[in-house]
Amino acid sequence: MSNYSIKSLEEYFQVYRKSVRDPETFWEEIAEEHFDWRRKWDNVLQWDFSKPQVKWFDGAQLNITENCLDRHLQIRGHKTAILFEPNDPQAEAEHITYRDLHERVCRMCNVLKENGVSRGDRVCIYLPMIPELAITVLACARIGAIHSVVFAGFSSNALATRINDCDCKIVITSDGSYRGAKILDLKSIVDSALEECPQVSHVLVAKRTGQKVQMKAGRDKWLEPLMEQAYADFPAEIMNAEDPLFILYTSGSTGKPKGMVHSCGGYMVYTAYTFKNIFQYREEDIFWCTADIGWITGHSYIVYGPLANGATTVMFEGIPTYPDSGRFWEIIQKHKITQFYTAPTAIRALAKESLDFVTKYDLTSLKVLGSVGEPINEEAWHWYNNNIGKGQSPVVDTWWQTETGGIMISPIPYVTPTTPTFATFPFIGIQPALMDDAGNEIYENQTQGKLCIKFPWPSMARSIWGDHERYKNTYFTAFDNCYFTGDGAFRDEVGYYRITGRVDDVIIVSGHNLGTAPIEDAINEHPAVAESAIVGYPHDVKGNALYGFITLKEFGETRDRDNLMKEINQKIAEQIGPIAKLEKILFVDGLPKTRSGKIMRRILRKIASNDTENLGDISTLLNPEVVQNIIDATS
Ligand code: 7RM
Numbered sequence: 001m002s003n004y005s006i007k008s009l010e011e012y013f014q015v016y017r018k019s020v021r022d023p024e025t026f027w028e029e030i031a032e033e034h035f036d037w038r039r040k041w042d043n044v045l046q047w048d049f050s051k052p053q054v055k056w057f058d059g060a061q062l063n064i065t066e067n068c069l070d071r072h073l074q075i076r077g078h079k080t081a082i083l084f085e086p087n088d089p090q091a092e093a094e095h096i097t098y099r100d101l102h103e104r105v106c107r108m109c110n111v112l113k114e115n116g117v118s119r120g121d122r123v124c125i126y127l128p129m130i131p132e133l134a135i136t137v138l139a140c141a142r143i144g145a146i147h148s149v150v151f152a153g154f155s156s157n158a159l160a161t162r163i164n165d166c167d168c169k170i171v172i173t174s175d176g177s178y179r180g181a182k183i184l185d186l187k188s189i190v191d192s193a194l195e196e197c198p199q200v201s202h203v204l205v206a207k208r209t210g211q212k213v214q215m216k217a218g219r220d221k222w223l224e225p226l227m228e229q230a231y232a233d234f235p236a237e238i239m240n241a242e243d244p245l246f247i248l249y250t251s252g253s254t255g256k257p258k259g260m261v262h263s264c265g266g267y268m269v270y271t272a273y274t275f276k277n278i279f280q281y282r283e284e285d286i287f288w289c290t291a292d293i294g295w296i297t298g299h300s301y302i303v304y305g306p307l308a309n310g311a312t313t314v315m316f317e318g319i320p321t322y323p324d325s326g327r328f329w330e331i332i333q334k335h336k337i338t339q340f341y342t343a344p345t346a347i348r349a350l351a352k353e354s355l356d357f358v359t360k361y362d363l364t365s366l367k368v369l370g371s372v373g374e375p376i377n378e379e380a381w382h383w384y385n386n387n388i389g390k391g392q393s394p395v396v397d398t399w400w401q402t403e404t405g406g407i408m409i410s411p412i413p414y415v416t417p418t419t420p421t422f423a424t425f426p427f428i429g430i431q432p433a434l435m436d437d438a439g440n441e442i443y444e445n446q447t448q449g450k451l452c453i454k455f456p457w458p459s460m461a462r463s464i465w466g467d468h469e470r471y472k473n474t475y476f477t478a479f480d481n482c483y484f485t486g487d488g489a490f491r492d493e494v495g496y497y498r499i500t501g502r503v504d505d506v507i508i509v510s511g512h513n514l515g516t517a518p519i520e521d522a523i524n525e526h527p528a529v530a531e532s533a534i535v536g537y538p539h540d541v542k543g544n545a546l547y548g549f550i551t552l553k554e555f556g557e558t559r560d561r562d563n564l565m566k567e568i569n570q571k572i573a574e575q576i577g578p579i580a581k582l583e584k585i586l587f588v589d590g591l592p593k594t595r596s597g598k599i600m601r602r603i604l605r606k607i608a609s610n611d612t613e614n615l616g617d618i619s620t621l622l623n624p625e626v627v628q629n630i631i632d633a634t635s
Contacts, residue, residue, distance in 0.1 A: 004034060006277050012415055012425070019429040020455075026429065027056070027458060031269050035308075036071050037062045038238050041265075047456045049483065052476045054456045055242050056266035063236035064245060064268045065142040068307035069102045070236070080312045083286065084131050085331055087178035087318035093335070096131060098310070101138075104131070104227070108139035109234035111226045115202045117170060119144035119237055122247065124168035124200075126150050126159060126190060128177030129317045132206040132223065133293050134303055136172050141245060141264075144237035148247040148259070151294025152177055154577045156189045158257075160196040162249050166259055166465050170202040172223070176209035180322030187213040241265025247465050248296055250402040251506060251515035252474060259465030260402050266458030267300075268308060270406040274427060275305030278396055279368050280413050285338040288314035289370075290328070290346065296402040297372055300459075301341060305406070320346050326357035329388075333361040340388070341370030341398075343511040344380050348541045351383040358387050366393045368413045372400070373511030374543045375499055381420035399423040399499050401485065402513075403475065405459030408432075409497050422496045431455040434491055435479050450503055451489040452482035505601070507536035507544050512579050516601075519546070519582075522575035526568055528552050528559055533591050533599045534582070537608035545583035547608035549630065552587055561587060584608075586633055590626035592618070607631060 003026070006012050019026040024044040031037075031044075042059030072079070077099040084094040096104070117123055123140050125147055127133040133149070140147035150162050163171065171194070177184045187205060191214060194200050203220045205213065215222075239245075245264045249257040275281060287306050291297035293315075306313035314335060320328050328350065332340060350357070369389050376384075376397050385395050394413035400406060408430050409423040416424050426432050434442045434449030442449045453460075460483065464471040478484040488500040502508065505516045516534040523532040530551045539545035550568070552559075569581045592600040606615055612631050618624050 003029060004273070004276065006412055006415055006428070009415055009417075012412060012428075015428055016426075020431060023429060023455065027269065030273055031057060031265075034272065035062070035067050035269065041241060045456065049456075049476055049481045052472055054460060054462060056263070056456070056458045057241035057269070060241040060265055061238045062241060062265060062268070063142060063144075063239055064264055064304065064308075065105065065138050066236050067268060067272075068138065068304060069098060069105060072098045072310045073102060076310050079310070081307060082131060082134055083312055083314045083335060085314060085316045085318075085335070087180070087322070089323060089327070089330070094131065101135070103232045104135050105138045105142060106232055106234035107227050107230040108135050109142050110230040111204070111223070112139055112143055112145065112170075113234075114226070114230075115170060115204065115221075117143060117145050121145045121170075122148055122166040122168045124148050124150060124159075124163050124171045126152055126171055126173045126186065127206065128152050128174060128179075128184075128186065128208065129292055129315055130174065130177075130206065130208055131315065132172070132174070134315060137246075137293065137299075137303055138307075142234060142236050144239050144243065146244045146247055148249070149294050149299070150249070151292055151577075152184070152186055153292075153294070153579060155574050156193040157196075157575045158577055159189065160193040162257065162259075163193065163197045163200060165249075165257070166247050167199060168197075169199055170204070171200055172204045172206070174206040174208045175213045176211045178209060178317060180319045183209055183211065185211070185213075191216070239264045242462070244462075246299065248299060248402055250296075251513050251518060257515075257518070258467075258470065258474070260461040261463045261465050262405055262459065263462050266460070267405050268304065270457060270459035271300040271305035272308035274406045275301060275311070276309055277412055278398060278407050278410050278427070279339040279341070279370065281306075281309055281311055281339070283310070285367075286312050286314065286335050286365075287339045287341075288316070288331070288335070288337045289341040290316060290320070291341070291343070291372075296405070297341075300406055320350060324357065325350055325353040326360060329358050329361040329363060332363050332366065336365040338365055339368040339370065340366060341372065343373040344371055344376040345374065345510040345541060345543055347371070347376070347380045347384050348543075351380060351387075352541065355387065363388060363390070369393045369395045370398055371395060372398045372407075374508045375501060376421065378420045385420075394418050397421070397423045399487075399497070403461045403485075404453075404457070405461065406457075408453070408457070409499070419496060422492070422498045424496045426497070429457050432489075432497065433482060434489060435482070435484075439479055445491050445493050445495060448488060448490040448500065450479075451485045451487045451497075451499070452479050453485065454482055507534070507546065509536070509544050509546060509579065510542045514546070514576075514580050518576060519548075519572060519580050522572045522580075523548060523550065523568055525575070526564075526571050528555065528564060529568070531591055533601060533604055535601050535605045535608050537605070539583065542583075546580070547604070548582040548585045549588050549591060549604055550585060551590060586630070588626070588630050588633060590623055590629070592624070592627050592630070593622045603627060604630075607634060
């Protein structure tokens with residue numbers, strides 16, 4: 001039996017039991033056998049969820065890039081580490097070997113060092129899906145600087161908030177980015193963000209589109225010449241296992257994004273171990289995760305997990321529908337992809353298109369199909385399973401979060417029998433619990449509850465940057481001695497979990513987490529708006545779409561409604577990004593409120609979903625009369 005590579009259901013149960021009975025011995029063996037450490041740990045695990053404090057492998061020394069790069073040079077130096085597939089299908093794909101990647105990361109380290117970056121500094125990375133993105137991420141890790149990647153679809157305001165929250169002094173960006181037939185002006189977005197960030201003294205600009213950009217003297221430099229001049233070696237900084245590796249922002253129920261802090265040691269061990277098992281990774285495989293590195297899925301399963309295993313990982317610059325809806329399937333054929341990992345929203349969008357886009361291509365290289373980001377509905381599951389996997393490649397529905405660092409609940413392909421809409425069993429070492437509203441654990445099966453995790457796992461986020469109290473309040477106060485996920489789940493008679501969705505004010509639109517509060521804040525900035533409430537409602541491609549209920553100030557009443565809607569969505573695009581735009585807007589006379597002044601979103605959710613038969617108890621409302629007015633306005 002090998003704890004590191006699970007091959008049968010029996011083995012899964014055995015290893016799972018061991019990981020729960022004696023987590024420390026279990027994780028110690030995994031850590032010892034499969035990674036390079038400069039020094040071993042003093043303790044495998046110390047934890048106290050009431051503080052909360054969690055330390056894995058404390059006292060150990062390592063650099064994650066020695067595990068992702070250096071240790072592969074001897075045995076697989078000429079193997080492709082990153083396979084870059086550009087936006088333009090006519091352009092040549094780039095094979096970056098482990099040797100090349102090591103060299104480019106080292107050069108980047110020297111460039112960063114020369115531009116003032118040292119251990120512990122925060123570095124903001126605002127780049128499209130080009131090799132420089134992965135290279136900069138790894139270079140930060142090698143220096144011991146903390147990377148904060150901001151998805152390059154975020155607006156300048158969202159970027160500025162994130163730069164300031166963790167006080168970055170340097171930003172790495174590009175002139176522009178290609179997205180399908182469009183070109184985005186990344187550098188000018190950075191320029192306007194930096195008007196709010198006086199502490200940023202350096203901006204390094206990668207050349208991608210070649211478009212003309214403004215370069216601010218003394219602050220902005222082109223990356224390319226610096227890389228050429230830089231020395232091609234760089235000794236990895238020796239880090240403590242508990243030192244922060246990166247910050248990644250996720251939206252919450254207040255306007256301010258939460259900078260989740262991940263650590264070096266535990267994150268490495270857990271992402272590598274989950275990658276190996278959940279994708280049944282073998283040496284000759286070509287792994288493709290379609291996420292952007294700006295999200296946790298890209299951090300863990302494009303960069304760190306695959307590279308720690310010496311895998312070939314694909315980085316795709318483009319979008320699923322350019323030049324046509326066959327692009328994903330074309331790439332699978334072209335590079336003989338063995339594991340394909342994408343989001344339900346992409347599957348649903350492509351399932352709407354003609355099947356000819358799929359059948360044109362040879363997809364027989366595929367062995368595992370992954371899904372992540374939101375619940376995958378039954379129809380999409382079957383389409384994926386039948387048309388992409390031809391019933392031969394198990395669908396792994398992987399549930400996890402930015403906060404968890406790695407996959408938490410998922411089938412192991414060829415091991416766990418799959419059932420549509422179920423993420424099935426907890427992964428090795430993960431101890432989920434369902435809680436009732438009174439805060440007690442539900443032990444029976446065939447029940448639904450709020451999903452918590454009872455015991456620490458190596459890749460859990462350690463804090464929220466600059467606000468440990470918020471970390472505690474958000475995740476560790478709802479239920480005693482448990483991490484609360486914010487999701488609801490159902491557990492069936494064999495113990496399989498189905499994630500039913502968020503139970504808080506976060507809405508998942510096309511796989512992107514959107515907090516309602518920041519969107520409402522953006523809307524309320526419009527001078528004509530008095531108040532607003534955002535809810536989600538089911539949408540057949542996006543999973544959920546946003547519905548905004550808005551009351552206007554007196555002078556707003558006279559304004560043209562269509563223009564107002566456009567301006568409001570424009571405001572949202574500026575403050576957050578186009579992904580947060582509202583699908584529907586309804587101007588109403590009043591919002592339903594409780595006596596304590598809280599907006600009753602529950603009622604608005606029902607109205608938005610056209611489910612007005614059963615509104616539940618509205619007697620506690622301060623203003624029950626507005627409900628009928630809103631219903632009338634929708635029809
Ligand atoms: C990896 C990622 C986290 C939230 C999470 C859930 C939802 C993610 C699934 C899912 C049902 C899944 N991180 N979610 N995966 N819901 N089934 N397989 O997406 O921080 O961006 O989002 O996404 O609500 O709490 S995330």
